Amino acid sequence: MGLTNQSTGSSLLGNNIVIDRTSCHGSIIALSGNPNVGKSTVFNSLTGLNQHTGNWPGKTVTACCGKYRYKNNNFILVDIPGTYSLMANSAEEEIARDFVCFENPDATVVVTDATCLERNLNLVLQTIEITKKVVVCVNLIDEAERKKIRIDCKKLFDRLGVPVVATNARSRRGLDELTDAVYNIALGLVRTNPLEIRYDETIEQAIELVRPIIWEITGGKINDRWVSLKLLDEDASMLESLNKFLGFNIMDYPMLRQNLNKARQHLEQNGIHPDQLRDRIVSVSYTHL
Ligand SMILES: Nc1nc2c(ncn2[C@@H]2O[C@H](COP(=O)(O)OP(=O)(O)OP(=O)(O)O)[C@@H](O)[C@H]2O)c(=O)[nH]1
Ligand SMILES: [Mg+2]
Structure with a gap:
């Protein structure tokens, strides 16, 4: 072979x-x-x-x-x-x-x-x-x-x-x-159709507030949906790696900061406090098993 x-x-x-x-x-x-x-x-x-x-x-x-x-x-x-x-x-x-x-x-x-x-x-x-x-x-x-x-x-x-x-x-x-x-x-000879992990409606709405901005900033080079979720989760280690990859601080974009704040407010208003988001993310993944 x-x-x-x-x-x-x-x-x-x-x-x-x-x-x-x-x-x-x-x-x-x-x-x-x-x-x-x-x-x-x-x-x-x-x-x-x-x-x-x-x-x-x-x-x-x-x-x-x-x-x-x-x-x-x-x-x-x-x-x-x-x-x-x-x-x-x-x-x-x-x-x-x-x-x-x-x-x-x-x-x-x-x-x-x-x-x-x-x-x-x-x-x-x-x-x-x-x-x-x-x-x-x-x-x-x-x-x-x-x-x-x-x-x-x-x-x-x-x-x-x-x-x-x-x-x-x-x-x-x-x-x-x-x-x-x-x-x-x-080699792209076969395309996959991976199971999409969906979160509850409030989290999905929060992701959608951030995702298009990530896409615009990164030019589609990375998974905007996943990065949005990690930023909402205030994952400092991912932010550091992302900035290293991009060669600039993504948080310098006012529009991103603004929409992250909006998204976090939306989560809070719907009963998801910052320290609860990660548990929600993990537990939703398990329901897909
Ligand atoms: N019976 C059986 N044993 C396997 C098979 N694949 C690996 N092993 C054995 O499983 C043990 C672990 O294999 P590794 O290849 O070291 O596993 P690893 O995932 O690299 O482990 P880490 O580096 O510690 O994360 C070794 O004793 C292997 O010989 C398999 O398909 N069948
Ligand atoms: Mg090994």
């Missing part, structure tokens, strides 16, 4: 994963997922490299890049440290969130554990809220089968609206299908 391996000189600098795009020609593929679900095993199988794997969570502490070829195209795979969410509750979550949001990978593979899929789907939902270019890898399928857990990938695909591939990364089962799904998404 024309898959060859090669490492790249890309690295994790400080809190950011830095891809040297001038020396890396190819599609950038993020490999994310909860800790200990087999991300590095998938990474090693595809790239031929030797990222640390083992049966305890938190082995991969810095991101690692590797290269593979498929159907005459180069792919740069980035093994991101495992996270349970993209809410930036830790440095790892911040790294994962910033890579998926601001590095604009050509595809993000969310590796999940087939034996406890429901818990893993939270990260999938948070990821498809940021990017449409997602492939879900249901790994450890052999363990699930051993425990008599049946995963209906077709049904999951219907619900999530992104490709879902079952794998046993240790034996390479399903990896050809995964490589093909990634190829199709990264």
